[in-house]
Amino acid sequence: MTDHIIFIHGVNTREAGVEPTYADALIKQLYRQNETLDNPLDLNMIPLYWGDVNQADEAALLQFYERSPLWKKMNFIGVRSNQLLQFTGDAALYISRFAGIKVIERLRLQTIAGLRQNGRPGPRPGDRFHLVTHSMGTVILYDALFSARWDPEKTSDYQGVEEIREAIFGLGAQPGQGLPLCSIHTMGSPISIFSLIMIKNGNGVMDSIPNTHDITPRLQQLLTALHTILRRKLPWRNYIHPGDPVAYPLEDLLYAMIDPQQELLEINDVLTQEPGILDPLLNTQIVGEVAEIALFGGKAHNSYWTNELVASQIFETLLQASQIAALNNPMLQDPDLTA
Template sequence: MTDHIIFIHGVNTRETGIEPTYADPLIRQLYRHNETLETPLDLNMIPLYWGDVNKGDEAALLNIYEQSPLWKKMNFTGLRGNQLLQFTGDAVLYISRFAGIKVVERLRLQALAGFKQNGRTGPQPGDRIHLVTHSMGTVILFDALFSARWDPEKTSDYQGVEEIRETIFGLTAQARQGLLLCSIHTMGSPISLFSLMMVKNGNGIMNTMPNTHDITPRLQQLLTNLHNILQRKLPWRNYIHPGDPVAYPLEDLLYAMIDEQQVILDIKDILTQEPGLLDPLLNTQNLGEIAEIALFGGKAHSSYWSNELVASEIFETVRNANKVTS
């Protein structure tokens, strides 16, 4: 049986764009852990890449901005035209059905190819899936898997999302078909900020969010189906670098939304390193330079891909899932 580990990157938050090799440092660490086992696991690494899908649209928008006589008189034009445009641009474009389909279709085709790489004929009964998502990649994947806006009756002729959902056990009406989702790992995730998630009021969780973007019912259905067949909670690890302003805690939020009794979900927020001595300054100063660092976190937001703690936690979670389902 194979453990398919699917990686999805987020949006760019630095001047250089995300490269297709973004997951290589993490993949190398996972393989090193696997080599220490007496009987190594059969790991199939599937990094998905969508970083250039919206590049043309964002470049066209930047060109329009630069035509304005005010552009050169504005502060932080480098920040506006690179990090901020790419970060918010990818998020906004994905919300549109047209751009969203382009991203999802790219991911679908790459995942299908990944299942067949290295001589494999495709996913086999008993195989497992593990999801490792970063930044906006978390939002994209969870939107595709769980949001009602992709239900067949709302997408006309496009059935790519339904095909993705049929790959995973418990997401479609045929609840006992598909591969078992055995762990989720979110890194630097802003998912709690998006309308995909419910927001908290003084008395708990509001139930008035637009249901087309609400992932809660389908996610809860998946977790319940998995619990019924595996008799175990789904491991979910949410990694947070203290200097990454895009990363937010999820543990309390998801228990409040989905699993108040904590019987179907095992989620933990994990700090990838202790705060530095100068980190408190970022909460007290208002200087423009510090604000820019605080907004994009320097290297913090991309640090998860080379973090040993993250690699070790992912591997042990995959290894434990292998013991339970074998």
């Protein structure tokens, strides 16, 4: 039995951009911990990379900005041209279904290749998978898995999202088929902010308007199905660096939105390090430049990939999943990702 760990990065917060090797340090830590076991787990690391998908579109937009006679008179041109454009540009482009399909198709093909790398035959009965998502990558992946805007009737001929969902236990149309999701790890995640687009007015008239970005119904469907085979709550770890302005707590919000009875999820917000002595000063009115440096020049938002606590927490959930594997396997059939 194999544990497939799928990684996905977020949008750029540094001038150099996100490299395809973004997850290497974390992967090495997980392998090192695995090597200490008497009976090591069979781990298959699948880092997904979409960082260059929107580069041409963002470069074209920058050329329009640079034609303006006001451009060189504006402050923070370097930040505007690199981090800010890429950070907000990737998010804005993904909202477009046309650009979003380019991202999702890249992720779909990489996942198929990753499940078959190193001579593997592909996913087998009893295999499991785990999600490790960073920053905006969390929003992208969860939108693809759970949002109604990707339902087949809304995407014309594109079936890539449906194929991804069919490969996951509890999301597809065939009961008992697909890989079971055994843990979720969100790092520096702004997903709580995106919960604002799921709010329903509740005034009667507005209730009739479908919320196509609401991920909660399908996520609840997945969690309910998983609970029948895992016979435990799904572990969800949300990692927060105190200096990362993109990271927000999720525990109370997710219980309220998805699992009010706290029967399906085991959610824990994890602080990856204690605040520094001077950190309280950042909560005073000394903002402006400080906030900008923290968001675009600081290391906090990308620190999770090298953090030992993050690695140990992820590995702990891998061990837990292996210990209850006997309860998972009987109901599972071979997932099909070849479509």
